Amino acid sequence: MAEVSEKVELFSDEKRGRGVRATTFIEPETVLLVENPYILTLEEDYRRNRCNYCCKEREKLRACGGCNFVYYCDRQCQASNYSDHQYECKYLKSSGPECDIWIRTRTLLMALQKHLKMQKKRSRNVPTHNAQGFPLTPEVLYMKKYAPPSDEIPSPMPDMDRLWEFVKAKDLPITKDLFKKFQGILNANMFSVEDSHARCKIIGEGLYTRVAMFNHNCHPNCVFISNGREISVTSIRPISPGEECTISYLKVMAPTEARQRKLKKWYDFDCDCKRCVQDIEEDRLMYAIKCPQMNCRGSVLPWKPSNILNGRYLACDACHFDINETEVPDNIRQTEMEVEGFLSRKKNYDYQGQLLEECGPVLARLDAVYQPYHWRVYQVVKKAFKVALKLDQAETALLYGIRCQVALRNHLEVCVTLLGTNLWEVGQLQAQLGMNLEAVRTLREALPIMEIAYSGQHAVNVQAQALLATLTSTVKDALATPDNSHKGVYTQGSNVEEE
Ligand SMILES: C[S@@+](CC[C@H](N)C(=O)[O-])C[C@H]1O[C@@H](n2cnc3c(N)ncnc32)[C@H](O)[C@@H]1O
Known part of the structure; x- marks a missing residue:
């Protein structure tokens, strides 16, 4: 393939400047561009x-x-x-x-x-x-x-x-x-710049002048995949002729307010994609807190997620308790500020072990008020997962990696490719720790998602398939009753930017 596929062309738009659009119908898993860095x-x-x-x-x-x-x-x-x-x-x-x-x-x-x-x-x-x-x-x-x-x-x-x-x-x-x-x-x-063979670690940064033509969308139809020096852009959903091809600049699962804040700060624009303008239900769930009433397991959702810190809350979805006149909203504001401070601490390597230790108490505090799929819980668990991976603390990383899945599975519509990466990382950890049966199950779930997110023959998929084949041969008997519950769940849905 030429560096840039003939299936796309540049166009210009008053609001976004230049962008890339399809010249013909594009199937999912089509590689649109491959580039080496400037x-x-x-x-x-x-x-x-x-x-x-x-x-x-x-x-x-x-x-x-x-x-x-x-x-x-x-x-x-x-x-x-x-x-x-x-x-x-x-x-x-x-x-x-x-x-x-x-x-x-x-x-x-x-x-x-x-x-x-x-x-x-x-x-x-x-x-x-x-x-x-x-x-x-x-x-x-x-x-x-x-x-x-x-x-x-x-x-x-x-x-x-x-x-x-x-x-x-x-x-x-x-x-x-x-x-x-x-x-x-x-x-x-x-x-x-990532190393796909090393649990998709971010190892550097690169300037890629052709990939830089792709604009952002919070629910994109393409992903960029970095593998060492080379970067590629691949479609993850069908794209019609004339439709813009987009990637996500943010590698996070976050509600609209947080995504928009980051896009403004880092890239200086107000995102008006469909997910930002319309999808507030998903946002509400990302902010779900636990009902404070004794013995109630219901959730309390914000009235208006775009204004979470100053806004009001809906009544509990189970017992209909109204928290607005209690001290809970103040507690939430306090907790939000604490977690924000914690997450913005410096990425100093000497500090990483300490950061990991601090994740435990912070999570305990969040667990008391937030539902396990609240995006702040995910952020802290994810941070702990990444730090533990970096420090090669496999058992700790596995625990946090599995906890990440709670939020990803609850927000599957927008997080499916993030779940794919998570399952791949968790599967490798399980293999490393000799938990072969668990690893096989995890990788079987990961592969259909990864095939879309990374496109069929990408080095990561080849690596994942090889690992799965090796592990499967070691646990043949235990697999006599196959675990097919995941089949077909992810290939139908839409996908969002890879992490
Ligand atoms: C990597 S460049 C993308 C190409 C750029 N449009 C150009 O003309 O060179 C990133 C910049 O494009 C613009 N941009 C990207 N996605 C956008 C979007 N969804 N809405 C508005 N502007 C966007 C922003 O100005 C952003 O800082």
């Missing part, structure tokens, strides 16, 4: 154990002789990466190998200088767009408006200030305006 940067946590070019995890890597900061599998990977790494090598050397550099600083430095070099080439007629009109270079991408707190270099990150000093000291032809422009471009267009 720039890719590994997360600090993975810098020492992954190749800076191919992103693969290796026990033995060789450091770059120039900066001693990044690592490669071999000379070949190093040579392939030279065209990008040359722009940061000196900066990294001046920082020293132990320095903890913010990932975006490195991306910005490389993108800016690569841009300058390309500009020179452009005077020799190097194109800025491909034959279908998709950008080949970042300066023609959408730029998020940037409102600096002062006239100085607009960043609360000391790292960025250091970078600016470096740029000035080296006398690079980079003006403050260009520096800010590229910050704005990166803020609106970066994609996370």
